[in-house]
Amino acid sequence: MSSILRLIVQRISLALIVLIGVSMLIFAIARLIPGDPARIALGPNATVEQVEILRETLHLNDPIYLQYGYFVRDISQGDLGVSLYTNRPVTTDIAQFLPATLELVIVAGIMMICIGLPLGMISARYKGQFIDNLLRVVSLLGVSAPSFVWAVILMLLFAYFLPIFPVAGRIEDTYVIKAVTGFLLIDTLIDGNIDAFFNAFWHIFLPAFALSLSGIGQAARLTRANMIETYNKPYIEMMRAYGVSPFRIASRYAFKPSLIPSLTIIGLDFAAMLGNAFLVEAVFAWPGLSRYGVAVILRKDLNAIVGTVLIISLTFVLVNIIVDLLIAFLNPRIRYSQRPK
Amino acid sequence: MKLKIKILLANPLSFMGLLLISLVFGSAIFADFITPFPLHKGAVVDFSNFNQAPNLTNIMGTDLVGRDLFTRIIYAFRISIMLGVVVLIISVPIGVFMGLLAGYSGGKLDFVLMRITDVFLSIPPLVLAMAVMGLLEPTILNGMLAVTAMWWPWYTRLIYNLTRSEKEEGYVVAAEVVGASRWHIMFREILPNCTHAIITKMTLDFGFVILIVSSLSFLGLGVQAPTPDLGSMVAEGARYLPDSWWLTVFPGLAILIIVFGFNLVGDALRDMMDTDS
Amino acid sequence: MSDSLLDIQNLSLSFQGLTETVDVLDNINLSISRGERVALVGESGSGKSVIARIILGLLQSQKGAIVKGSVRFRGIELEAATGNQIESLRGREISMIFQDPTSSMNPVYKIGTIFHEILNRGTHNISKKLALIKASKLLEEVSITEFKRVLESYPFQLSGGMNQRVMIALALANKPALLIADEPGTALDVTVQAQTLKLMHNLVKKNNTAVLFISHNLGVVHQFADRVYVIYKGRIVESGSTSSIFENTKHPYTKALMNAVPKITSKSFFDASDDSSLFKQPAFHHKDREIGQ
Numbered sequence: 001m002s003s004i005l006r007l008i009v010q011r012i013s014l015a016l017i018v019l020i021g022v023s024m025l026i027f028a029i030a031r032l033i034p035g036d037p038a039r040i041a042l043g044p045n046a047t048v049e050q051v052e053i054l055r056e057t058l059h060l061n062d063p064i065y066l067q068y069g070y071f072v073r074d075i076s077q078g079d080l081g082v083s084l085y086t087n088r089p090v091t092t093d094i095a096q097f098l099p100a101t102l103e104l105v106i107v108a109g110i111m112m113i114c115i116g117l118p119l120g121m122i123s124a125r126y127k128g129q130f131i132d133n134l135l136r137v138v139s140l141l142g143v144s145a146p147s148f149v150w151a152v153i154l155m156l157l158f159a160y161f162l163p164i165f166p167v168a169g170r171i172e173d174t175y176v177i178k179a180v181t182g183f184l185l186i187d188t189l190i191d192g193n194i195d196a197f198f199n200a201f202w203h204i205f206l207p208a209f210a211l212s213l214s215g216i217g218q219a220a221r222l223t224r225a226n227m228i229e230t231y232n233k234p235y236i237e238m239m240r241a242y243g244v245s246p247f248r249i250a251s252r253y254a255f256k257p258s259l260i261p262s263l264t265i266i267g268l269d270f271a272a273m274l275g276n277a278f279l280v281e282a283v284f285a286w287p288g289l290s291r292y293g294v295a296v297i298l299r300k301d302l303n304a305i306v307g308t309v310l311i312i313s314l315t316f317v318l319v320n321i322i323v324d325l326l327i328a329f330l331n332p333r334i335r336y337s338q339r340p341k
Numbered sequence: 342m343k344l345k346i347k348i349l350l351a352n353p354l355s356f357m358g359l360l361l362i363s364l365v366f367g368s369a370i371f372a373d374f375i376t377p378f379p380l381h382k383g384a385v386v387d388f389s390n391f392n393q394a395p396n397l398t399n400i401m402g403t404d405l406v407g408r409d410l411f412t413r414i415i416y417a418f419r420i421s422i423m424l425g426v427v428v429l430i431i432s433v434p435i436g437v438f439m440g441l442l443a444g445y446s447g448g449k450l451d452f453v454l455m456r457i458t459d460v461f462l463s464i465p466p467l468v469l470a471m472a473v474m475g476l477l478e479p480t481i482l483n484g485m486l487a488v489t490a491m492w493w494p495w496y497t498r499l500i501y502n503l504t505r506s507e508k509e510e511g512y513v514v515a516a517e518v519v520g521a522s523r524w525h526i527m528f529r530e531i532l533p534n535c536t537h538a539i540i541t542k543m544t545l546d547f548g549f550v551i552l553i554v555s556s557l558s559f560l561g562l563g564v565q566a567p568t569p570d571l572g573s574m575v576a577e578g579a580r581y582l583p584d585s586w587w588l589t590v591f592p593g594l595a596i597l598i599i600v601f602g603f604n605l606v607g608d609a610l611r612d613m614m615d616t617d618s
Numbered sequence: 619m620s621d622s623l624l625d626i627q628n629l630s631l632s633f634q635g636l637t638e639t640v641d642v643l644d645n646i647n648l649s650i651s652r653g654e655r656v657a658l659v660g661e662s663g664s665g666k667s668v669i670a671r672i673i674l675g676l677l678q679s680q681k682g683a684i685v686k687g688s689v690r691f692r693g694i695e696l697e698a699a700t701g702n703q704i705e706s707l708r709g710r711e712i713s714m715i716f717q718d719p720t721s722s723m724n725p726v727y728k729i730g731t732i733f734h735e736i737l738n739r740g741t742h743n744i745s746k747k748l749a750l751i752k753a754s755k756l757l758e759e760v761s762i763t764e765f766k767r768v769l770e771s772y773p774f775q776l777s778g779g780m781n782q783r784v785m786i787a788l789a790l791a792n793k794p795a796l797l798i799a800d801e802p803g804t805a806l807d808v809t810v811q812a813q814t815l816k817l818m819h820n821l822v823k824k825n826n827t828a829v830l831f832i833s834h835n836l837g838v839v840h841q842f843a844d845r846v847y848v849i850y851k852g853r854i855v856e857s858g859s860t861s862s863i864f865e866n867t868k869h870p871y872t873k874a875l876m877n878a879v880p881k882i883t884s885k886s887f888f889d890a891s892d893d894s895s896l897f898k899q900p901a902f903h904h905k906d907r908e909i910g911q
Contacts, residue, residue, distance in 0.1 A: 014459075021460035029473060128681075137354075140608070144601040146552045146572075148559050149593035152579060156586060235724045238716055241674050242788075243708030243739055253735075256726045275465030279556055283579060294560050297471060309472050313464045320463075332726060332772045 007328050008321075015317045022313045023075070026306050027068055071306075080310075081303030085296050090307035093292060098311065099182025100170060101277050101288035107185075107208040108277075109270045112215035117259075119216070120223025125250055127228060135220065142217025148279035151210035155283060158206060165206045168285035171199050207284040211277060215269045222265055226258035233257070260331050267323030271316045349609055358605025365599050369418040376415050381408035383567055395587055402587040404577070410587065413569040414595050420570055421599065424485060425550045429543055432489045436496025437539065441527045443497065444504025455501065461494040467556055474562040484563045488553055492546070499542060503535050537610070545607035548600035555596050571596045622693075623796055623828050624650040624673070629687035631668060631677070631852075639684075642668060643852045646687070650796065653826040657843035657860075659833060659875070665852040666832045670798045673830075674712060675704040691796075709739040713789040714798045718805040719781035723773040729784060730769035733791070740792035756787040760817055779810035786818055790825060797822060798830045803838075815842060836879055840864055848872045850897055858904025868902040 042051055055061055059070050074081065080090035123135045142150075159167045170184055171177070175196040177187050185204070188197040230236060231254055239249050281290035289308060296304035349355045373379050377398075387407030395402045401410040443454035461469070473487035507513060508531075516526050555572025557563035564570035571592045578588025631643040643665045650656045660666045671677040675696065678685055689696040691712070696704060716722040723732055733753035737744050744752075750769060757765035760783040773781055782803060789797055802818065803811035819842055822829050833839055839846060839860070846863045848856040848871065856869040867873050874897070878888050 017456060018459045018463050021456060022463055025460055025464075026472065140604050141597070141601060144548065144604050145593070145597040146556050146559075148556065148572075148575060148579075149596055152575065152582070152589050152593055156582060156590070160582065234716060234718065234722045237676065238714075238722045239724070239735075240676060241708060241714045241716075242736055243705045243710065244735060245705075248735075253724055253727070257724065260726070272465055272467075275467035276556075278467065278471070279559060282560065282576075293471070294562075297474070297562065305472055309464065309468060312468050316465055317463050330726070333774060 004325070004328065008325065011321045011324055015321055019310075019314065019317060023071070023306075023310060024068070026309050027071055028064075031064060031067065075310075080307035083296065083301055083304040083307075085299050085301045085304060090304050093304065094289070094307060094311055095182075097287065097289045097292045100286060101274075101281065101290065102315075103183045103185060104204065104208055104211060104280070104286060104288060105270070105273050105277050107204055108212035108215065108273055111208060111212040112219050112269065112273075113266070115212075116216040116219025117223050119220040121227060121250060121255065123220065123224040124227035124231065125246075132224075136224070139217040139220040139224075142213040143221070144217075145214075146279060147211050147214060147276045148283055150213045151207065151280045151283035154206055154210050166203050170203050170287065171196065172203075175199060207280050207286055210283075211273055211280045214276070215266075215273060218269050219262070219266055222262045223258060226261050227254055230254045230258045256330065260327060263323055263327045263330070267320055270323075271319045274312055274316060274319075345613060348613060349606065352609055354605050355609030358602045358609065361598055361602030362606060365418050365602065366422065368415050369422050372415045372419055376409075376412040378409040378412045381412045392585055394585075401591045402585075404574075404588060405581075405585075410574075410591055413574065414571070414592055417569040417571045417574065417592070417595070418599070420481075420564060420568060421551045421554065424481070424488070424554050425547045427485050428489050428492055428550050429546060431485075432492035433496055433539065433543060436493035437500050437532070437535075439493070440497040440500025441504055441531065444501040445508060445523065445527050445531065454497075458494045458497045458501075461491060462498065464491075466491050467553060470553060470557055471560065471562055474557060479562050479565055481564055481568070484554065484557060487557075488550060492550070495546075496539070496542070499538060500535055503538060504531055507531050507534055537613075541607055541610040544603055544610055548603035548607070551596065551599055621651040622649060623652050623654075623691065624648070624830070625688075625690040626669075626673075627688045627690075629669070629672065629685070629689065631665070631672065631686075632684045633680075634682040634684060641852060646849075646852075646854055648847055648854070650828050650830060652795065653828055655822065655829045655831060655842060655844045657831040657833060657839040657846045658849060659836065659839055659846060660849035661834055661875075663851075664849045666849050667800055670714065670800050670830065670832060673798065674708055674714065675701075709736060709794075710792045711794055712796045712798065713792070713794040715785050715789050715800065715802050717801045719785045720773050720776075720778055720805075722785065723781065725773055727772070728769065729771055729773065729776075733769065733788065736788050736791050752791070753787075756791055757784070759790075759821065760784070760787045762787075778806050779814060782806060782810075782814045783817065786814070786821065790821060790827065793825060794827060796828045796830065798832070800832045801834070802831075804833075804835070811838075818842075836875060848875070853901065855897070855899075855901045856903070857901070862904035866904070868904070869897075870899055871897040 042054060059067050062070075078091060080094070082088065083090050083093055086093055119135055119139070123132045123139075126132050155167065159165050166172075171188075175188075175193070177184065177191055177193065177196055180187050180190050184200040185197065188194075188200055227250075236249060236254055239253055240246075244253070277288060278290035278293060280286065281288045282294070285291075289312070292304070293308050295301075296308065349359060368375060387403075389407065391403055391405055391407035393399055393403040399409045399411065401414065403409055404413070439454055439458070443451045443458075464472075469491045470487045473490060474484060477483040477487070504527075513526060513530055516530050521530070551571075554563055555570065555575070558570040558572030559576040561573070561576065564573060574592035575589050575596075578585065578590075578592065581588055626646055626648040629643055629646040629648075630641070632639050632641045646669065648656075648658070648669070658666045658669065668677060672685060673689060673691075673696070677683055685697065687697070691707065694703070696707075723729070730750055730753060733756070734744070734746055734749040737749045737752055741748075753769055754765045757768060762768055762780065762783055768776065768780065768784065773784075776784070786802075799818070803814050806814065815838055821827075829842075831839065831843055843860050845859050846857065847854050848863070848869065850871045856863065856867075856872045858866075863872065864876075867876060880888070
């Protein structure tokens with residue numbers, strides 16, 4: 001067990017270094033913009049004195065390393081500053097909008113795995129035949145368009161021309177759900193309101209699917225390539241020689257070794273969906289971090305921008321750590337390489 | 342080299358990819374000659390003809406100020422290609438150089454360079470570009486800068502891993518024994534063995550750059566009006582769904598076609614690489 | 619012959635490429651009786667490994683493979699058999715040992731799990747507990763005393779010699795009538811190889827298992843086999859009992875093979891002739907009585 005513990009500690013310390021680097025990077029970029037943030041915040045009608053006062057409050061006249069020092073101090077106290085857009089603490093804003101985005105990304109991630117992996121396995125099993133070629137083209141198409149194009153196409157097809165799914169929002173206004181986790185799918189169940197649960201699910205389906213298409217395509221292609229490579233390995237031939245059924249070989253003995261090389265990329269894709277969520281949210285009017293993020297970026301709202309990017313990077317890093325641990329768990333070679341034989 | 346081109350042409354999928362790419366490049370270069378309304382690429386208005394559904398004069402319809410959509414899409418190809426070329430020409434050499442240096446030197450230099458790379462890789466690509474764009478003025482130049490800044494780390498990673506494995510190979514050790522300088526080994530021994538991987542990645546990336554740029558424009562952070570860009574066209578059109586559907590669907594399909602074409606070719610290149618090794 | 623287990627007649631194999639056809643096997647005749655130990659000797663590229671895969675039906679699915687001729691097992695024509703029939707033979711009546719033991723076992727599953735899967739072929743739906751008990755006994759038979767540790771380990775954690783013995787135990791788990799050994803021990807050190815082969819010899823004798831022993835190592839063949847087939851470029855060039863082949867060598871290729879093996883006592887190099895026209899001489903089949911069991 002200690003080998004896994006050591007792995008966790010290693011990953012977390014690396015992640016910390018990286019996060020510090022990220023914070024420095026974002027901080028530097030934010031402070032390097034042309035123009036005076038205080039002036040921009042107060043608008044052209046503010047007096048010079050008012051701007052000066054704000055500058056002092058924001059420590060803008062101090063040398064940059066001192067500014068960074070204040071920044072770090074504030075963060076360690078959980079203070080990401082106040083958003084000049086909403087006039088609320090950035091942490092409050094993020095707490096409100098982040099769950100919506102996370103829910104979207106997680107559902108999309110589940111779709112990516114549950115649809116993409118089996119498609120890849122089928123493709124590999126029937127390599128060279130019609131179904132394989134068809135699936136390959138479909139996967140490639142999925143990867144080839146940005147999420148917002150799929151979002152628009154899906155919305156047109158299944159929300160407008162064939163009104164199966166709702167067009168916008170997370171849930172119908174008529175439902176009032178107590179926000180426990182912020183995840184509607186969970187909160188509706190906690191509330192015991194099955195009707196609301198299905199309503200929320202119906203709302204999240206289309207945007208999550210649009211978001212996941214690129215990931216599905218990628219996962220399918222990757223799984224296919226890895227399984228084909230695994231099928232050529234001697235240990236698979238051995239199992240065939242012993243008469244183990246093709247189905248069992250495909251679903252068990254060829255699958256697990258192929259999964260391991262795919263996991264890193266799948267983890268990256270999952271995290272990339274965090275970035276692409278912005279696009280889908282814009283199309284489906286999903287009240288997530290995107291509308292907030294784009295708005296604060298357009299308004300050069302320093303604190304909000306830094307806070308948002310930091311939180312997203314944190315999530316990204318966490319996902320990567322989880323993926324790394326999952327790989328270590330699945331790949332006995334990594335687990336045992338720390339232990340003396 | 343010739344053999345590789347032959348193989349690419351023989352495979353129906355990659356042939357289609359090459360065809361698509363040539364179409365796109367060709368129409369972009371000869372845009373002035375093949376578009377019916379070349380002036381519509383700029384700030385032209387023709388309110389007598391606005392918001393038309395696809396018809397015989399305007400095969401893809403017109404936009405809200407009366408510009409021919411087909412023309413604007415072809416000119417948008419031009420912008421997209423230009424952006425792709427510039428971004429890759431700058432970011433690839435930087436990324437490759439850093440990867441070679443980190444991979445071959447090892448030790449402290451390796452650690453520092455790769456941690457810097459990790460920092461850039463820890464921010465989801467779109468988010469970093471958005472942040473940079475949002476903080477600077479949204480011009481094409483800044484857009485290219487933003488995307489370039491987030492692109493080089495992927496090449497650094499790739500070349501770093503390759504260099505580390507090639508480092509142990511016989512030809513490198515032989516060169517070291519003979520007393521070759523580290524620069525010689527990096528650029529004249531290891532780098533040529535990475536070429537195929539780099540070219541494959543660049544082909545696949547071309548499409549990906551176009552995706553990112555169109556995403557930025559979609560959010561209003563990239564190319565600005567009146568310059569035509571596929572992403573911003575989709576964004577503008579999205580507001581008028583579902584009635585003026587052509588405003589979003591055609592630019593969207595155009596993005597799909599370009600990227601699909603590059604992916605087809607890139608895939609074929611990657612398959613060739615696998616059989617090489 | 620009612621004792622006949624495997625009877626290959628007139629087997630030929632070619633691969634149809636895009637532009638040309640490559641002939642790999644030509645008119646192979648080979649037979650094995652119950653409990654017999656038969657060696658198939660040849661160098662790389664001679665086609666010997668391919669024969670093993672054809673018997674098990676593993677090759678026929680490969681693209682462009684054209685197989686002609688007859689392969690009979692216990693009188694049943696395998697080439698005409700259904701997929702299910704062939705599958706039921708694998709791992710039960712016929713089993714196989716591979717060249718590199720460590721890479722032949724799934725790296726992400728424990729040895730115990732692999733045993734469970736193989737034993738399941740013999741006793742359908744066997745419980746994991748029972749399978750592990752049976753596996754322990756099998757491991758004891760191949761002289762592995764710390765069977766508990768081995769069953770809990772992954773292949774990469776064990777040495778090559780250990781893995782080879784595990785493979786032998788797996789192969790004999792369901793008491794097959796025929797064991798195909800594809801260059802066993804080639805990947806191992808010489809001393810370990812010797813140990814493993816001795817073990818294998820004792821076990822197959824005990825269980826009266828017939829063996830098709832594929833090798834390029836003449837010394838080992840001499841120790842192990844009752845009868846020998848020599849294969850060169852897809853053709854059988856000489857066949858007979860071990861003593862006939864070794865003491866009364868007739869075909870030029872077989873002679874070249876024998877002489878090419880460096881003797882520990884000699885100090886000179888063998889002048890291997892490049893003249894392959896000599897090797898194209900027709901085959902010679904020693905007419906000695908079958909040494910059956």
